[in-house]
Amino acid sequence: MDKVRIGLVGYGIGGRAFHRPFLLDAAGVDLVGVVARSPAKHEQLATDLPGVTVHDSLGDLIAAGVDAVVVTTPPSTRRELVLQAIAAGVAVVADKPFAPDPATARAIRQAAADADVVVTPFHNRRWDTDLVTLRSVLDAGRVGTPLRFWSRFDLVERHGIATGIGGGVLSDIGSHLVDQAVSLFGPIDRVSCTLDVRDARSLGLDQDGPIDAGFTLAATHVSGVESVLTSNKAGWLGARQLRLDGVDGTYEATSTDVQAQAAVAGASPADDRSTWGVEPSSGTLTTESGTVDVPSAQSSYTDYYERFARAVRGLGPVPVPVDDAVHVVEVLDAARRSAASGETVTVPAP
Structure with a gap:
């Protein structure tokens, strides 16, 4: 080619x-x-x-x-x-x-x-190493039919909250977390959302007025899976955690966002492809038989x-269908309307 x-x-x-x-x-x-x-x-x-x-x-x-x-x-x-x-x-x-x-x-x-x-x-974070590892567990049937999914991604990054049109953490990290959930469990039918709204100046941002510094979004997929997605950039402790409950088991992992951390530090997968995109710690899979470690998969945004x-x-x-992109924007719009009204909002069908 x-x-x-x-x-x-x-x-x-x-x-x-x-x-x-x-x-x-x-x-x-x-x-x-x-x-x-x-x-x-x-x-x-x-x-x-x-x-x-x-x-x-x-x-x-x-x-x-x-x-x-x-x-x-x-x-x-x-x-x-x-x-x-x-x-x-x-x-x-x-x-x-x-x-x-x-x-x-x-x-x-x-x-x-x-x-x-x-x-x-x-939506490169479909290739996040922790998500690729979770997907391998799901695809192998190790948790059985999926029921509930939790995804938390907190960053100590007040200065990194985008301002202006399309700004705020819901548009930023929310785009990725919603897309990850959609890639795993299919389209979302309805959402309920709360926003952590702060005064932008109090966060050190060059903007007047309120801005969302974080969110918690509860989503019901058409498949019946329930996802809870949460992120905040205004706190003082970063965290990346995933959990998936299925009828036969629970997978759980805490990760370091290994690819993004390396890329921001100036590293490249071309430096050493053999070690790129591997989380240093393992996840765990708990079933009726007990708990076992699940070693990290290897992944790279290069694949995108x-x-x-x-x-x-x-x-x-x-790599990501444009229909999925439109659906993610529809979900985020429904989330904002839910946060404003305090009600669960139905998402238009893709």
């Missing part, structure tokens, strides 16, 4: 830590350009990606020749950039949140369908981009 020429639009912490190392590591991918405007970003790119052309605009990048773009800019600018790429016939990875509201998500999906262009959300490259060449499905 000819390598897919990909351009990266935006070079903040997401572009640098969560896209660059995995684009460089992915077979079938050639990172050929980056869109960045500030002089500081140009200097950083000269060090990080020597020889890769830096462009001032998406239009310039497309004119230089690309098969696909990864749009990592804030949600307030992302819609127009994604639609611009689609109109040019260029495949798109849209960072999360895929869209700030359901209407925008549906408009992007329709534009992609009309233009017959590949579009997929950057290798799947994307094959999809662009028509050799396989996208």
Whole structure:
């Protein structure tokens, strides 16, 4: 397969830590350009990606020749950039949140369908090592029919709460936790949600007014599985925990978010693929027979981009279907309405 020429639009912490190392590591991918405007970003790119052309605009990048773009800019600018790429016939990875509201998500999906262009959300956390390990336990039938799922992801990261359109922790971490639950147990039928709403200035953010610093979302899947998803960035203790109850057993794990921690620290899977993406501790599976350790699987976000490259060449499905992206946005919208009303809200059918 000819390598897919990909351009990266935006070079903040997401572009640098969560896209660059995995684009460089992915077979079938050639990172050929980056869109960045500030002089500081140009200097950083000269060090990080020597020889890769830096462009001032998406239009310039497309004119230089690309098969696909990864749009990592804030949600307030992302819609127009994604639609611009689609109109040019260029495949798109849209960072999360895929869209700030359901209407925008549906408009992007329709534009992609009309233009017959590949579009997929950057829900890379389907490839989180702890989730891949849990999925292997589930797929092997080791807990039997799944009943209840808990997912907690707390970060000591007040400064990392995104502001503006599409900001807040529900849109940020919530996009991933909802998508993970959907990938495991299928679409969500109804939700009940509470938000930890804080004054943005009190969190040290450059914004006036309230912002959600965390959430607890209870979801009922069409399959009957109940999921409880929770995250907070305003506390003082980080935690990543998963638990799955089934009729035959319970799987439980505490993890370190090993890939993200390594990527933010500047590491890359290309440094040592044999050790990349393995959690240092094991999960446990408890059944009628007792408790056994479940060693960590190995995973890499690189797999996301290798799947994307094959999809662009028509050799396989996208890593995450755009219908799932729209559904996640619908779930998050229902969660906000639930938090405002104090009632359980039905999610539109996918």
